[in-house]
Amino acid sequence: MKHVIIVGGGFAGLNAAKILGNKTDIRVTLLDNHNHHLFQPLLYQVAMAALSPAEIAVPIRRILAGYRNITVLQDEVIGVDLRQRTVTARECGLHYDYLLLACGVKHAYFGHEEWEEHAPGLKTIEQATEIRRRVLSVFEAAERISDCGNQLKHLTFVIVGGGPTGVELAGAIGEICRYTLTKDFRNINPRQARIILIEAGPRILPSFSADLADKAAHDLAALGVQVRTSSPVTDIDSKGVQIGGERLEASTILWAAGVEASPIGRSMGVATDRLGRIVVEADLSIKNHPEVFAAGDLANFSHGRATPLPGLAPVALQQGRFIARNILRETAGKARRDFRYLDKGQMATIGRSNAIIELGSLRFKGFFAWLAWVVIHIYYLISFENKFFVTLHWVWSFFNFRRGARLIINKEWRFYRKNAAGENQEGGNSKQA
């Protein structure tokens, strides 16, 4: 009985587990520090109040409940001993025969971690609800005051980073201001909000072709988004961002400018790239450790390619499945194969009914690209229940411009709080910290 440990319940880990599920002579333990698989490509829709967290997140153990040879543990892996073949988590230690590392990336602030407080990134449900809280709260704050200058300061949104996430966030905020909120306020006109998308490089969407990126920039402008390229951010504080000598005041700053890999690769002393991703062999194993694999965003796979494979869901999904099949081949006494990526292209949405899609030389944009985007995303949503509700929710929202999850949920749940002196104090659990 071979014990396969999978670290991470994202696209790579979950799809590997499914291939190994109910196979004889294989026992699987999947470790994740969250209890849910998160459908990352739709996370920005939670941050933008269009979907509820539960619509894009499913308990990992529910997805895998039918596979009796798989144990799911919610725990955080803190170390791997390649020689002893053990994984150490906060609450347990386990021995493996095969190990699949697929614990992904987090956003990175290029050494300025103190910026996170002022400019949250978007990788987890917690971050998405925090961004939703901030975005919705500034409209509430602006409605409370009557001074127009101050209102505008409240209604300035800066998004740092012009990749797909930054574009999707900026487009969604533009749409919220133009359509969703227009009738809901008395003292402000949400259409007057300033939305600024800042990109350090010469153009947005650098992974797309220049003409599609141009069109996207044009469509963003139509939603009221001001795109600023070649503008590296040099500082961020609670009141705005600094771009070299220029100061931009903003009440809401969102970070979509960069990621780095989970620190696990560096901690193991194996070959990693500049982002901390594990450099893998042609079969996705780690050099000199054929029993250890890395997949998804955590892996740097460059074989036969000019640049490493990008951090996209199809890459992770294919790699997870591929590794599981190689393990099955090997335990059946067959030879391993090398990984080949079947390119599924890339896409990004701009607002409610517009998207860009690029697959090799095939490029298209507009409503049909958006329809394709919707169909593909629903298809890949892992659990049937979620597909069903997300579809309904989208159809509903499409026709009435509503956003069904416009909740400001605070971080503090307590009503009675201890103050610094240790005395009890009534809190009013709705106050924003």
Added chain:
Amino acid sequence: MKHVIIVGGGFAGLNAAKILGNKTDIRVTLLDNHNHHLFQPLLYQVAMAALSPAEIAVPIRRILAGYRNITVLQDEVIGVDLRQRTVTARECGLHYDYLLLACGVKHAYFGHEEWEEHAPGLKTIEQATEIRRRVLSVFEAAERISDCGNQLKHLTFVIVGGGPTGVELAGAIGEICRYTLTKDFRNINPRQARIILIEAGPRILPSFSADLADKAAHDLAALGVQVRTSSPVTDIDSKGVQIGGERLEASTILWAAGVEASPIGRSMGVATDRLGRIVVEADLSIKNHPEVFAAGDLANFSHGRATPLPGLAPVALQQGRFIARNILRETAGKARRDFRYLDKGQMATIGRSNAIIELGSLRFKGFFAWLAWVVIHIYYLISFENKFFVTLHWVWSFFNFRRGARLIINKEWRFYRKNAAGENQEGGNSKQA
């Protein structure tokens, strides 16, 4: 133009606002410290992972968007000056001609506010998601360890308070253990969980007739819930509860044992009862201040009754509408009327397909009571969108025992955190605090 200020966007405030909406010579400002109206009767379903927060909460300003004479402000009221007729909130001060206070109750710990940390109550979305996090997390913790004795300690749930909320929480936990989670774990059997409902008085559901309460206790037992009456809790800490000399170890303690009114009544120096509720006149106004009203859970209305009206949604709803109509009568030069409550009865669910209903001498229980409960609750859910999705979600859950919102969402969204010394530290934003 008369200015009506409504404090609180619950059943009373919202229904008053709707009556006053688009009426000539009336201007309304509704203040609430949350941005959403919360459908309180279903809040335990969020805590029990059956519904998502957005399915029972709707932005107040969206509900009232069509009434151009109503301004909604998210702000917390901290004082009322009855003589000057002004309301002071954290961010603004306003003058009123009529004032409706409807800011409800919070749970109370009988002077032991330090218990809240260990035994959260259920009044807000934040508290519901906190309870959900705690309940789901102990199953995860139990799955991680292999020692059976420790597993059972993790899987002991204590609910303090045998009113409808306590009964609904205990029944739902019983059902989760018996049906929802059975296939999802490998190291534990969720059916072995201990669920203990503790009531200080001689029986549970004291507001219901004794025979219905008996039947409810019997049905709870069938779901694995141990009911302990005449057991006043004397202490609560992180590891369990104390009932006089007896100690009950428990990983999860939930508080459903008592409420007290918003402190606003006491701060105004008007007549209040022992729970801080404002004692109101027959027309729901405050003595000597006919321009100020209280409604819903915040009001103590005892005219022609042996006991004050209970804290139920129909009471709040009828009172809110009644006050608004009296204001309209008065501004039209007509005389006020006195409030009469049209009794809508009371109900409580026990698990998935069982409920008790009592309306005067009419009493029934079982599946048809539960069906009635479902129909009535969907009917009253304020926004159409929510009714629609909640209905679907319920139909879906009923047939497959699923709970669609089984998410453990943490309190901390940051990845990089400052430690006490002020240095940056990598956090792992999934760690439970």
